[in-house]
Structures are given as structure tokens and as C-alpha cells.
Amino acid sequence: MRKIETSLGTYEIPDAPIIKTKKGDLKLPALSAILVPIELVQANNYNPNHVDDNNMKLLELSILENGFAFPVVTVWDPDIEKFVIVDGFHRYQIMRDYLQVKQLPIVVLEHDISQRLAATVQFNRARGVHQVDLMGDLVRSLFEQGQDDEEIAKQLGMDIEEVFRLKQVTGIAELFKNQMYSRAWEMQEVEDIG
């Protein structure tokens, strides 16, 4: 149990439960999340991650539809007396600016500054990408379940153009079927008047 004195009261952070893994003990800070006033939380000044507007809207939608499933990851900085964000800046931004909540669920790691920097990058970059053809299958099956392009676009944070392209089953060649063949040309020798 850690006790943290803040300007807005004392917060108690339960010890993170531990489970066994093939590679040793594993801490589960996810299970010792606490709810704090959002003004005690502050962005770090080094996060290189950027989320564009479309994905911010998608993140908002995700939080509204699925609930706030992942606490924001922080460390306590005694100098400024704030919980500084290690991962989850954009979730924090949605809660603060888009949804204007008063409180935020966080977990508090005990990292020093270099561990913090590394952790931020680890959280940001250790992520997968969507395979284009499977994404296409997914969009098509939503379409077949009766959702229209606009609903799909909103649900998945895409623009209409992307939905249209992904759901095209036919492929590129199909786009050109009604074209006429061009006229052939040759190189002919002419006198150069100029």
C-alpha cells in the first residue's frame, strides 16, 4: 500500500496483485486502479505520439460505447505534485475536453524518469496493424448485416471513401471495364521547320 499526499487529499494505492508466468512474477497494476480528480493528472512533455482528429472521434465513440476500460497510466511526480501521464494522454484528453468529467481512473507506476520515457514508447509502439484484406472482410460483413456506409464509417472511424474502397470486392481491373482502348501512334520522321 502506497500513500500519496496531494493538494486535494491523500490517496491510497493498493499493492498490485502478482501472478506467476513462465518468465517469473508479473505485477497487475490494472487491478489497483484508483479514481482521482482530473486536475491532479497532467500530460508529460515528451510524448511523441500523435492522434489525428478522426481517430480522436473514434476514441470518444469507443469510450462511450465500451466504457472506460483502460485506466490512464501515470507516475507520481512529488516536485509538481501531479500524476504525470505515461500512457493514455489521448484518453485523458477525451475525458477532460470532450466529455468534461471531474474524475479519472488511473494506475500509478513506481518508475523513475528513464523508465517512464521507455514505458511511454513501449505502450505507444507495441501495437499491431490491421491487415487490409481482413479489414475489407470485416467491413463487408458489417455491410451485409445491414449497416450503411455512413454508419460503418462512424463506427470504425473511417471516412466514406475508405469504406467504399474497403468494401470493393471486385478489384481494380473492374474499374476499367467500360474504357475504350486508346488510339495507337507511331514515330514518324518529319522535316524540322523550326
Next chain:
Amino acid sequence: MNSPNGKRGWMQYMLKQVYINKTVLEAAKERISKVFDDFPNICVSISGGKDSTVLAHLTLTEAHKRNRKVGLFFLDEEVVYESTIKQIRYLMNLYPENTINLWFQIPFNLTNATCLSETQFIPWEPGKAKIWMRHKEPDSIQHYPWDKEKMTIRDKNKGFGFYDAIENFENSRENTAFLVGLRATESPNRWRAVSRNPGHKDWFWSTKMKNGNISAYPLYDWNFHDIWKYIYDNNLKYSKIYDYMYKKGMGLQEIRVSSLIHEKSFKALVELPEFEPKTYDRLLKRAKGIQVGHIYGKNNEILRARKLPKNFKNWMEYRDFLMDTYPDPSKKWIFEKRFKNHLNNNYVARQQCRQLLLNDYENNLPVDNKPDPREETIKKWRELL
């Protein structure tokens, strides 16, 4: 100067593009038919791309009609999309009785644009069979099929490269027409060079080579949409990469299916995990620098030298820094020697930075060595004002 048909005199002649009363399809079929009439041996270079797919299909159709055989030549760079390999196999299986498979899986040097410590990549490098991207094909050509004594190498510094492999292959044949899917609209500069001197009869769409060989370009007047219409009309398969990239919203014209790591194609690494995750995973183990290409392939500072990093005053300063820290001493002198003859201005230095960042010791992206156009404009305005 000689005019194309050999006339000489005070009159200047020039070549002009004249439209004729045929479609590009009719004209291409006629050109290919003429090649069959005049050459005992025919060989189509295929890349897995759309243009060579169309050319191979047209040529094979004619070969089938005439009960002849044509070679399908593919120089396998190993580090290519799986979809490219599928396409090559598809083309070779279209008319097997009319096809001579010339699938080359031999070692040669390729530039690795994304890695500064391992500047050259050797496809099918002996001793590395365990990490090759794929097994070799059972029917491929796996040893240099030419006299090693007579093997030519254009540039000793670079070693035996991609174009050397093609050249030695071509020179090992005789009386052969090598057909290539070059199109004038796509490569105007190359087309201009080709059309200057006919390689055979009045075929301005061919160039002459050694041993009675020519290379010929029957699709030279085809436009982009003609290629796709032909593929649609004949129900041909094509590399899935085109559909993937289309779905990703890329301009159709910028899609390439060639090697994944050289200085003109490393941008493909950005999307590769979304298209062919297995190819990407294998590539990570096979070549160095792949992750850099994946993450920064479209970044304006790291690989493309479009934006000056904020810690440098100007491109000259950045170039000097990159030069000082260039990690491979066996290649560094090549840059030093080349840059010595260049002007020292921001315009030139930015291009030098790009060469250093992309490891382009082969000079595949040549530096346009001229006064900085921006400074010139400023100077002009200053004089005016």
C-alpha cells in the same frame, strides 16, 4: 547528326508522334506478330507487375497460335511480395507447352536503402538458406548459366548487380528478341532514348544489342487504362498488391511491385505489415534496417530528406554531420569523391543528404548539381527592386 534512317544532310529531321487508325491492342498484336516472323527466339521480361503481365499474355497467345515457345525471364530479388511470386507462377503456368521458364534465383548485389551498416543485400546468398525469404523454386536457374571467365561487371565498386545479371543473361543468347513492357507515358525519358535509333528494320520501338539480339517494346503507346482494360477483358489474374494499395487510397499510378528494399521502393515497407504480414515478419529476420523503413519510410526527415531536422541551420551543415558520422568506411570515400565535384549550396546539399540517408553510394538518385534556384530567384528580385 544522322537522322534515324541514316539520311545525312543540311535538312534537320525529327521524330514526331503520329496517331494511326488502330487501337493500341490491334497495333501491339501486329508488332508482336512481326517479332515472331523475324526472330527465332523470343523472351519476355516479367516482374509480376501489370504491364509485363499483359505483355506476357499477348506474347504467349501468339506463341500458342503458332505452336512456338517463348522464354519468360524473371530475375528474382528474393525480397519481394509473396503476391509477386504467385503472379510469376501464374504466368508460367498459362501456356506451359509454349513457355520456357527462365526464373533466375542467383546471388547478386542489391542496395539496401534502409540500413547503413549492411549496405548491400545479396539475394539467395549462399550459406544463408535458412533465412531466405522462401525456398528456391524446383525449376529455377540457380547457377550463373554463362561463362564465368567472360562475365561482365559494369562497376567494380558496386560488384555484380541487378543490371549485370540481366546483361550477362542477354549476352549469353543470340538472335533473340527480348520483349519489355515499357510504356512511353510511364517512362518518357527512357522512351526518348529507345526511339532514337531503330534496333531492327524500321522498328523505332526496339533497340539493338549484341549477338543479333534486340530489345523491343510492343506496348510503348499503351496508356494506364488500356493495361487494366486488357486484364479485365481477358480475365487475367494480377498481383493482389494493386487491390490492397487501392483500398488504402494510394494513387493507382504510384504502385510498384518490385524489390522491397532498394532506394526507390523502400516506402512499400510502411504498408507491408498490413498487406502481407508474413512477408514482413520474414523480411525482418532476413535483412537489416527493415523496421526503420517500416516506421520512417514516409517520414520527411529520417529517410526522405524533405525537411531539415531542427538542430541544423542549413542543409550543408546537416550534410557535413551525416558525412562525419557515416558508419561504413568502405563506402564513405565514394561519397567524398562524388561530393568534391559538387557546388556547395542548400539545393545540392539537400540531395547529398538524401544520398547519405538512403545509402545511395551507387548514385541511383543522382544529384542535380546546379545553383540553388531559390537563391537565384531571390537574387533576381533583389536586382529588380
